[in-house]
Amino acid sequence: MTMMGAHAGDATEAVPVPRTPSRASGASTVAGDGSATADRVRRLARSDDADRGGRSLRPTGGPAVVTRVAVTTAAIVALPVIWAALAATGWLGPGFVGPAETVRTLHEQWSMIWFNASPTLSATLTGVLILLAITAVGMVVVAVIPALAAALGGLSVVLGSLPLIAVTPALALVVTRGAQLVTIVTVLSGLVPVAAMLVAAAGAATRGREDLGALYATPRLRWWRHVGFWHTVPVLDLGLRAMLPACFVGAIVAEWSGATGTRGLGQVMVNALFSYQPALLWAALLLAAGAALGLFGLAALIMMPLRRRIR
Amino acid sequence: MNPAPASLSAMEAIPAAAGDPSPAPPSDGLRIRGVSYGYPQRRGAVPAVDDVSFEVPRGGMGVLVGPSGCGKSTLLRLVAGLLEPDAGDIEVGGVNPARLRAERRAGFAFQDPGLLSWRTVRRNIELPFDLAGLPRDRAWTDHLLEITGLADWADRRPRELSGGMRQRVALARALATRPDVLLLDEPFGALDEITRSDLNLELLRILTDTATTCLLVTHSVDEAVLLADVVVVLGRRPCAVHAVHEVPTPRAGRREVRDTADFADRCRAVRAALEAGR
Numbered sequence: 094m095t096m097m098g099a100h101a102g103d104a105t106e107a108v109p110v111p112r113t114p115s116r117a118s119g120a121s122t123v124a125g126d127g128s129a130t131a132d133r134v135r136r137l138a139r140s141d142d143a144d145r146g147g148r149s150l151r152p153t154g155g156p157a158v159v160t161r162v163a164v165t166t167a168a169i170v171a172l173p174v175i176w177a178a179l180a181a182t183g184w185l186g187p188g189f190v191g192p193a194e195t196v197r198t199l200h201e202q203w204s205m206i207w208f209n210a211s212p213t214l215s216a217t218l219t220g221v222l223i224l225l226a227i228t229a230v231g232m233v234v235v236a237v238i239p240a241l242a243a244a245l246g247g248l249s250v251v252l253g254s255l256p257l258i259a260v261t262p263a264l265a266l267v268v269t270r271g272a273q274l275v276t277i278v279t280v281l282s283g284l285v286p287v288a289a290m291l292v293a294a295a296g297a298a299t300r301g302r303e304d305l306g307a308l309y310a311t312p313r314l315r316w317w318r319h320v321g322f323w324h325t326v327p328v329l330d331l332g333l334r335a336m337l338p339a340c341f342v343g344a345i346v347a348e349w350s351g352a353t354g355t356r357g358l359g360q361v362m363v364n365a366l367f368s369y370q371p372a373l374l375w376a377a378l379l380l381a382a383g384a385a386l387g388l389f390g391l392a393a394l395i396m397m398p399l400r401r402r403i404r
Numbered sequence: 405m406n407p408a409p410a411s412l413s414a415m416e417a418i419p420a421a422a423g424d425p426s427p428a429p430p431s432d433g434l435r436i437r438g439v440s441y442g443y444p445q446r447r448g449a450v451p452a453v454d455d456v457s458f459e460v461p462r463g464g465m466g467v468l469v470g471p472s473g474c475g476k477s478t479l480l481r482l483v484a485g486l487l488e489p490d491a492g493d494i495e496v497g498g499v500n501p502a503r504l505r506a507e508r509r510a511g512f513a514f515q516d517p518g519l520l521s522w523r524t525v526r527r528n529i530e531l532p533f534d535l536a537g538l539p540r541d542r543a544w545t546d547h548l549l550e551i552t553g554l555a556d557w558a559d560r561r562p563r564e565l566s567g568g569m570r571q572r573v574a575l576a577r578a579l580a581t582r583p584d585v586l587l588l589d590e591p592f593g594a595l596d597e598i599t600r601s602d603l604n605l606e607l608l609r610i611l612t613d614t615a616t617t618c619l620l621v622t623h624s625v626d627e628a629v630l631l632a633d634v635v636v637v638l639g640r641r642p643c644a645v646h647a648v649h650e651v652p653t654p655r656a657g658r659r660e661v662r663d664t665a666d667f668a669d670r671c672r673a674v675r676a677a678l679e680a681g682r
């Protein structure tokens with residue numbers, strides 16, 4: 094470093110610094126060569142340590158993982174306990190089936206319930222894949238043409254106000270009833286969180302662009318690749334977690350309202366209701382709740398590496 | 405290298421030349437002439453800069469001092485071409501700010517460092533290369549890491565840094581593409597006295613070696629007098645130039661001059677101008 098070397102001599106002469114051992118982890122690695130540069134770096138590292146006030150490097154804010162897991166587990170356990178207690182009182186009549194009987198029914202009728210639930214799940218996953226593709230393309234498009242975000246906002250309001258129960262029979266007039274129709278309704282029900290996600294993503298993606306992006310005359314797509322996308326990760330994370338369970342609920346509602354005449358978890362629920370088999374209805378409900386929770390977990394899992402990266 | 409005119413006495417206070425309309429030969433340093441700017445709002449504009457004129461020679465250091473909220477950051481943004489003046493003109497290195505920006509010849513350390521949490525210190529410093537679509541210059545980044553005392557933190561993330569360290573990353577980032585013009589908005593605000601003065605002198609060295617013209621904002625009068633070839637004292641918002649002080653001390657002697665009576669006198673004069681401009 095000729096630039097440093099030319100002036101380094103006077104630097105150490107003018108400001109003598111007592112050579113106390115440094116606590117900074119980095120400082121020890123430069124100690125010992127006695128050059129002015131190393132001395133300066135050592136001094137800076139020491140001042141960093143002072144800046145930090147001896148704080149540990151672990152980021153604070155938010156409870157520890159153990160506490161979070163404990164609280165979540167307690168919440169999950171509390172729900173069946175309340176459910177069981179409520180069923181035991183009998184206040185809500187014989188239609189309110191307790192967890193023990195529900196689990197027993199789920200176990201006894203598993204093959205029939207799973208036979209019906211699998212197409213619902215596969216329609217959900219197909220819908221999710223379609224929505225992920227829409228999200229991926231949409232994110233790039235709104236990053237390049239931000240004006241589209243406003244149009245998407247309007248679209249999400251319109252879609253959000255459509256009652257799926259009414260839409261399904263109408264769609265059944267043009268699309269053959271079955272897996273295809275269920276998937277379409279599934280996609281429709283996931284579009285609301287996706288559109289909302291894209292609107293928020295468009296805003297997040299341009300954060301800071303008026304400064305650094307403008308300074309280096311960075312094209313929109315390049316900005317998005319290096320900066321914007323990463324700003325949208327929290328939005329994406331929340332959006333996906335909202336979208337996956339919404340799709341599943343959409344698939345059930347579609348089946349419930351006549352999108353399929355043969356199999357489906359929604360179909361089981363309708364049949365159980367109209368043939369008065371409350372235990373079967375609750376068993377189907379339990380499976381649906383478990384699957385929705387699983388999808389939520391899947392979304393969180395998929396996003397974990399990205400979430401970690403931007404922390 | 406001493407960019408300030410050597411003929412000046414120890415310090416000369418030059419009354420602000422407000423918006424001189426006569427044509428002038430192109431400047432290869434920084435020239436601001438009669439610049440005004442107001443932030444557009446629904447009910448009229450919020451005036452932030454009012455008829456500001458001053459010059460900084462090529463490779464020189466201009467330092468802006470003035471009360472908080474007077475328009476210093478706005479002035480830097482105007483020079484960077486991030487805002488367009490309502491009136492007046494700015495010339496940097498012989499071109500206007502829009503051209504400067506298009507040619508990516510400016511470096512800017514913003515008041516808020518705005519580091520990217522998912523990038524390491526090194527990758528944050530290299531961000532301008534990615535944004536400008538230029539190949540990364542690893543050796544230069546290494547050098548910047550070294551002179552800012554961040555070499556041992558190169559692979560850490562911003563959340564692991566102190567406020568002062570983040571500011572140093574922002575300074576290194578501003579220098580990454582070896583800009584012709586460097587704009588620094590309170591770059592050393594969160595640093596301790598010793599680190600600050602070390603970095604001050606290091607900055608002068610870089611500017612001298614690379615003939616970079618610099619415009620820096622600070623609230624420290626001592627720092628202003630230590631660094632500046634030209635101290636521009638601004639008044640209340642909308643800021644107008646209250647006084648321009650030229651500091652002719654050669655750069656090589658800046659470290660030694662800090663404890664002299666002469667230095668104290670200059671600081672006193674700038675402080676007095678600041679007081680008067682409030």
Ligand SMILES: Nc1ncnc2c1ncn2[C@@H]1O[C@H](COP(=O)(O)OP(=O)(O)OP(=O)(O)O)[C@@H](O)[C@H]1O
Nearest residue numbers: 443450452471472473474475476477478479515641
């Ligand atoms: N985007 C904006 N829209 C409207 N007004 C603004 C905007 N940015 C700044 N201002 C106003 O312009 C004035 C000057 O702001 P500026 O940030 O340039 O001040 P400053 O001198 O840098 O202050 P400080 O020393 O506190 O950083 C302030 O009154 C501020 O409220």
Ligand SMILES: [Mg+2]
Nearest residue numbers: 476477515589
């Ligand atoms: Mg400011």
